[in-house]
Amino acid sequence: MFKFALGRLLQAVPVLLVVITMTFMLVHSAPGGPFSADKAVPAEVLEALEAQYNLNQPLWQQYFSYLGDVVQGDMGPSFKYPGRSVNELILSGLGTTAELGLYAMLVAIFIGIIAGVTASMRPNTIQDYVPMTAAMIGICMPSFLLGPLLVLVFGIHLEWLPVSGWDQIPGDKVLPAITLGTGYAAYIARLSRGGMLEVLSQDYIRTARAKGLSEFLIIGKHALRGGLIPVVAFLGPAFAGLLGGSFVVETIFQIPGLGRFYVQAAFNRDYTMILGTTVFFATLIILFNLLSDMLAIWINPKLRQQVRGNA
Amino acid sequence: MLSIPEPQRTNEFNNMTSLLDVKNLKVHFHTRNGRVKAVDDVSFSVNAGETLAIVGESGSGKSVTCYSLLDLLPKPPAKIEGGTAMFDGEDLLTCSSERMRHFRGNDIAMIFQDPMTSLNPNLTIGEQLIEPLIYHPDKARRQSRNIAKCRAIELLKEVGILDAERRFKSYPHEFSGGMRQRVMIAMALINEPRLLICDEPTTALDVTIQAQILELIKKLQKSRNVAVIFISHDLGVVAGIADKILVMCNGLAMETGNADKIFYNTEDDYTKRLLNAIPEGAKTMVNRAQDKSLVEVSNLRTWFKDYSGSKVSIVKAVENASLTIKRGEILGLVGESGSGKSTLGRSILQLAPTTEGTVTFDGTQLTGMSNSQMVPWRRRMQMIFQDPYASLNPRMTVFETLAEPLLYHGLANKNNITEQVQSLMDDVGLARAQMRKYPHEFSGGQRQRIAIGRAIATKPELIIADEPVSALDVTIQAQILDLILDLVERHNLTMMFISHDLSVVRYISDRVLVMHHGILIEQGDTESLWANPKEPYTQNLLAAIPLADPVSERARMARI
Numbered sequence: 001m002f003k004f005a006l007g008r009l010l011q012a013v014p015v016l017l018v019v020i021t022m023t024f025m026l027v028h029s030a031p032g033g034p035f036s037a038d039k040a041v042p043a044e045v046l047e048a049l050e051a052q053y054n055l056n057q058p059l060w061q062q063y064f065s066y067l068g069d070v071v072q073g074d075m076g077p078s079f080k081y082p083g084r085s086v087n088e089l090i091l092s093g094l095g096t097t098a099e100l101g102l103y104a105m106l107v108a109i110f111i112g113i114i115a116g117v118t119a120s121m122r123p124n125t126i127q128d129y130v131p132m133t134a135a136m137i138g139i140c141m142p143s144f145l146l147g148p149l150l151v152l153v154f155g156i157h158l159e160w161l162p163v164s165g166w167d168q169i170p171g172d173k174v175l176p177a178i179t180l181g182t183g184y185a186a187y188i189a190r191l192s193r194g195g196m197l198e199v200l201s202q203d204y205i206r207t208a209r210a211k212g213l214s215e216f217l218i219i220g221k222h223a224l225r226g227g228l229i230p231v232v233a234f235l236g237p238a239f240a241g242l243l244g245g246s247f248v249v250e251t252i253f254q255i256p257g258l259g260r261f262y263v264q265a266a267f268n269r270d271y272t273m274i275l276g277t278t279v280f281f282a283t284l285i286i287l288f289n290l291l292s293d294m295l296a297i298w299i300n301p302k303l304r305q306q307v308r309g310n311a
Numbered sequence: 312m313l314s315i316p317e318p319q320r321t322n323e324f325n326n327m328t329s330l331l332d333v334k335n336l337k338v339h340f341h342t343r344n345g346r347v348k349a350v351d352d353v354s355f356s357v358n359a360g361e362t363l364a365i366v367g368e369s370g371s372g373k374s375v376t377c378y379s380l381l382d383l384l385p386k387p388p389a390k391i392e393g394g395t396a397m398f399d400g401e402d403l404l405t406c407s408s409e410r411m412r413h414f415r416g417n418d419i420a421m422i423f424q425d426p427m428t429s430l431n432p433n434l435t436i437g438e439q440l441i442e443p444l445i446y447h448p449d450k451a452r453r454q455s456r457n458i459a460k461c462r463a464i465e466l467l468k469e470v471g472i473l474d475a476e477r478r479f480k481s482y483p484h485e486f487s488g489g490m491r492q493r494v495m496i497a498m499a500l501i502n503e504p505r506l507l508i509c510d511e512p513t514t515a516l517d518v519t520i521q522a523q524i525l526e527l528i529k530k531l532q533k534s535r536n537v538a539v540i541f542i543s544h545d546l547g548v549v550a551g552i553a554d555k556i557l558v559m560c561n562g563l564a565m566e567t568g569n570a571d572k573i574f575y576n577t578e579d580d581y582t583k584r585l586l587n588a589i590p591e592g593a594k595t596m597v598n599r600a601q602d603k604s605l606v607e608v609s610n611l612r613t614w615f616k617d618y619s620g621s622k623v624s625i626v627k628a629v630e631n632a633s634l635t636i637k638r639g640e641i642l643g644l645v646g647e648s649g650s651g652k653s654t655l656g657r658s659i660l661q662l663a664p665t666t667e668g669t670v671t672f673d674g675t676q677l678t679g680m681s682n683s684q685m686v687p688w689r690r691r692m693q694m695i696f697q698d699p700y701a702s703l704n705p706r707m708t709v710f711e712t713l714a715e716p717l718l719y720h721g722l723a724n725k726n727n728i729t730e731q732v733q734s735l736m737d738d739v740g741l742a743r744a745q746m747r748k749y750p751h752e753f754s755g756g757q758r759q760r761i762a763i764g765r766a767i768a769t770k771p772e773l774i775i776a777d778e779p780v781s782a783l784d785v786t787i788q789a790q791i792l793d794l795i796l797d798l799v800e801r802h803n804l805t806m807m808f809i810s811h812d813l814s815v816v817r818y819i820s821d822r823v824l825v826m827h828h829g830i831l832i833e834q835g836d837t838e839s840l841w842a843n844p845k846e847p848y849t850q851n852l853l854a855a856i857p858l859a860d861p862v863s864e865r866a867r868m869a870r871i
Contacts, residue, residue: 203428210381210423211443211498212416225433301433301482 001297004307005290012286019282020070020275024063027274034079034269053079066275075276080268086276089261096166097257100176100249101242107181108238112188113231117219119189120196120227131189138186147179147252166255176253180246184238188231196227225299232299236292240285329356330538331380331506336394336404338372338379341387349375349389351562355555359505360536364553364570366546366585368784369755372562373542377508379404381419382411398506409448416443420499424511426491430483436494437463437479443502466497470527488648489520493527500531507532508540513548517647517811522855525552529868544784546585547814547857550574551864558582570861588789589859590818600640600821605773605805606659609633611668613651613658628654630829632668636773636805641796643820643837644809645852651829652809656775659807660692661685672773690720693766697778699758703750709736709761710746716768739764740794756787760794767798775807780815792819813856817841825849 035041035049050056054065069076075086115131122128154175155163162172199205200223208222247259258277265273297303338350350372357363365373378384380396380403396403403414423429431439441459454462460479467475470493483491492512499507509528513521529552532539543549549556549570556573558565558581566579577583613629628651636642646652657663659670661677670677677688696702703712713732717723723731733743739760750758759779766774776795780788796819799806810816816823816837823840825833825848833846844850858864 203423203425204431206383207421207423207429207495207498208431208442210383210415210421212412212414212448213442213446214412214448217442217446222431222434299433301435302484305482 001294001307004297005294008290008293012283012290015286016279016282020067020279021063023275023278024066027269027271028059030269032269034271053077066272070279075279076272078270078273080265080270080273086272089273090258090276090280093256093258093261096255097243097246097250097259100166100173100180100246100255100257101239103173103177104181104184104242104246105235105239107177108184108188108242109231109235111181112185113192113228115185115189116192116194116231117196117224117227119193120200121215121219123197128193132193135186135189138182139190141182143179143183143248144252146182147175147249150175150179151252164252164254166253166257172253176249176255179252180242180249184242187238188234191230191234192228195230196223199223199227202226229296229299232292232296234292235295236288236290237285240281240288243284244281329358330399331540332356332395332397333376333380334395334397336376336379336396337392338375338384338389339392340389348562350379352394353557353559353562353564354394355557355564355567357506357538357540357555359538360532362532362539362541362552362554364541364543364549364556365559366543366549366556367559368544368585368786370561371559373544373559374510375562376559377421377510377540377542380508381415381421382408383421412448416499416504417448417502418504419506419508420502420504421508421510422492422495422499422512425515426488426495427515429495430491432483435480435482436486437481440467440479440494440498440501443498447502463497463501466501467494470494470497470500470531471523472497488516489524492516492520492524496524496527496531500535500537503535504537506538506540508542510542511544512541514544518813518857519647519851519855521548522857525857526868528552545857546574546785547589547859550857550859550861551868553861558585574859574861584786586859588786590789590792590814599799600637603638604635605638605673606634606636606807607669607671608635608659609669609671611655611658611670612666613654613663614666627829628663629658632831634824634831634834636807638772638805639803640821641799641806641808641819643816643823644807644826645811645813645816645823646826647811647852649828650826652811652826653777655826656694656777656807656809660694660775662694690716690722690769691771692773692775693769693771695759695762695766695774695776695779698782699755699762700750700782702762703758703765705750708747708749709741709753712750712761713764713768716765720769722769735764735768738767738798754787755783756791759783759791763791763794763798767802767804770802771804773805773807775809777809778811779808781810781812788815795819813853825852 033055034053035046041049047056054062057065066076073087075090077083077085078089081089115135119128119131151163154161161174162169163175165172166176167173196219205218205222208218213222243258244262245259246255246257247263249255250257250259261273262277264270265277297307333356334354336350336353337348340347340349353372353376355363355365365376367373375384375389379389379391380398382403391404394404398414398418401410403411406414430436437460440463441454441456444454444459444462445456447453464475464479467478472478472490472493478486483494486494495512507528512528513524516524525548528539528541531537539552541549541552553570555567555569557567558573558579560581565581566573566577568577573582574586577586611629611632612627615626615628617624617626630651632655634642644652644655654663658665661670661680665678668678672688672692675688677685680688707715710729710732713735714723714728717728717731732746736743736746741757741760741764745753750761753761759782763779779795780791783791792815795806795808798804808816808819820837823834823837824831825840825846827848833840833844833849840849841853844853
């Protein structure tokens with residue numbers, strides 16, 4: 001397993017290099033720059049600024065010096081937040097976003113799997129239609145609509161939960177987690193229903209039934225492992241997506257997370273910040289994909305033995 | 312004729328003390344296309360220690376009958392419309408689902424057809440074996456894991472798994488098909504059931520493994536006095552083990568009686584048809600083979616790299632094969648699964664990459680040719696595949712399937728294509744009116760006729776038929792074999808007939824090659840090979856064929 005992980009991490013190096021190069025070229029080819037603002041800046045000030053951030057050097061030189069910094073783990077200084085480095089800024093928002101993402105993920109996994117498995121147990125009956133209709137709505141509903149709706153109902157009308165903030169009033173994490181997790185819950189519900197239906201039609205489920213096992217054991221012990229493989233494969237990209245896609249929810253609930261840096265950096269032409277957040281998310285996506293693949297291998301004894309044999 | 316005394320054989324059918332008594336069972340499927348009477352008014356009974364065989368072709372309702380006893384049918388669409396199934400004084404058809412769990416695996420156990428898919432690939436076989444004990448529905452009989460493990464290892468040894476302690480922790484994919492079926496049998500017996508239902512337990516296995524599994528079932532039945540219901544489509548398989556036989560067709564019970572009566576003295580027309588369809592015995596030989604050889608294969612090797620194991624290994628699928636196919640003959644190629652017989656067939660047609668050696672067709676060497684160089688030769692050599700359900704494109708009509716090779720090789724043009732396809736349909740015995748239909752609208756036998764029509768469309772000289780009848784019912788199989796024989800005669804074809812079924816090969820072939828682990832180990836004229844096999848492997852293979860003759864089969868069982 002270790003050798004497998006190492007191999008995959010080595011494969012990630014060229015991927016990251018492509019991501020950095022592409023992003024670097026895109027941001028530098030976009031019109032405008034970090035210091036072109038509404039107000040005209042005197043030429044000598046602009047020159048001084050550009051010299052300070054090495055923007056006066058030829059592009060290829062900037063590119064290689066940036067690469068050199070990134071290899072050492074330094075993403076450079078932010079152009080728009082003077083005196084603060086990109087590393088600092090990402091770290092300052094990461095904790096909050098990761099916490100929000102984790103809660104949203106838990107919401108998605110629990111609700112999604114329970115709904116999907118429930119639906120798969122009696123396909124094409126009311127027990128299937130109700131959760132699957134809800135899942136369809138969940139997929140169609142964008143978070144900028146769901147968030148305000150939840151706030152309206154549970155925050156303002158019923159006054160059960162706080163309407164915004166993070167870590168200030170007890171319960172203020174509930175609505176953001178649900179808002180962010182719902183779409184993923186809906187998707188996981190559909191995936192686990194499909195996976196379970198496939199497994200439940202297998203011969204070995206019939207064998208388990210003929211052995212006299214209870215329905216609980218048949219589902220929980222014999223079917224779930226195979227049935228959740230599509231969900232496991234989805235978890236990696238989903239978790240990375242949760243972290244990267246939290247911007248809308250963070251804005252609705254005024255949460256000091258990573259998302260706002262990401263979007264603002266693009267508007268501000270904050271070159272290093274755009275590059276930094278992009279590289280950061282690309283790394284996360286690669287890591288979480290690796291984790292979910294490792295989980296999928298661990299579930300399947302045949303793959304597990306193959307991987308162990310190769311190491 | 313030799314008769315074997317069987318003291319525990321019971322021949323009374325209306326025994327009052329029968330273990331299972333099924334009366335007027337009716338199971339219907341309510342589908343979108345209307346009601347299908349899968350089982351219609353079927354009655355039978357089984358006594359303790361007795362074997363009842365239920366025999367019928369696919370769709371006869373034999374499996375549905377048994378699944379309905381354990382409530383294993385998907386409901387809907389299945390619905391039990393009537394009847395009773397009294398097991399030890401209780402009706403299985405009307406008991407609660409909680410009560411049913413007590414019967415399942417405890418009083419009545421089941422073995423399924425395909426050991427490859429009937430075990431959970433994600434759990435060790437040990438875990439699956441002990442489940443009926445550690446989760447016993449009757450709490451008083453529930454066992455601890457340790458006791459259950461001892462019991463399971465004991466049983467694994469009894470069913471012939473070597474090194475049972477270590478194998479207890481193995482996963483199903485680490486076992487061969489025959490070994491998995493042994494595990495299934497051990498699992499079924501772990502709670503000492505009184506009735507064992509076997510649903511085609513040997514159909515997916517090779518003939519030598521089949522003989523071993525049949526012996527095992529018979530031996531365990533005797534030592535435990537358990538009643539057995541044995542479902543099979545093959546009368547030969549049940550000849551040696553059945554006390555009573557129920558013959559089913561289209562959901563109806565055609566005939567019930569003791570084994571000797573069914574085999575030697577049947578009154579029912581359908582049973583007669585089933586018995587007659589079994590290809591058995593020698594046939595009068597016509598020497599079709601001409602002196603000129605059509606295909607010459609010398610020292611052919613086909614090796615594959617195998618990436619599935621822990622290390623990349625080389626599979627020597629075909630090793631040093633040399634053979635000649637004479638013009639006009641039907642050459643049989645027999646071997647068990649994994650023997651490399653299909654790969655050899657495909658290597659001759661250059662459909663599998665050969666590693667070494669040469670294949671010569673009508674004086675021209677084919678090995679080493681590029682794909683485009685092969686095109687004109689492809690017209691002269693064709694293949695018929697095993698599974699007519701998978702080998703026809705479901706999105707092409709019969710007309711399109713048959714017209715494609717004709718147009719591609721320039722044997723027909725737009726003006727006469729319909730005519731040509733019609734004459735092909737006549738050739739293979741399909742109605743012309745069905746030309747515009749899609750494959751799913753045909754039965755298995757009809758589909759194989761389409762596949763044969765596609766193969767002969769280009770007027771080839773050589774046809775390699777890879778298990779062309781093994782997916783078919785026995786009566787259909789007989790029709791297709793006769794069609795093939797007829798076409799070979801009429802079109803002056805040369806054929807290589809690949810099969811694992813020795814009786815079929817004997818019926819159709821002039822000459823036979825025997826393949827084992829990638830090596831051609833023996834060859835000879837069909838009848839002289841059958842009369843006097845030289846290699847021990849061939850002798851074993853021929854001895855393992857079950858005959859549709861209860862007396863000789865029982866004698867064989869008794870010898871073991």
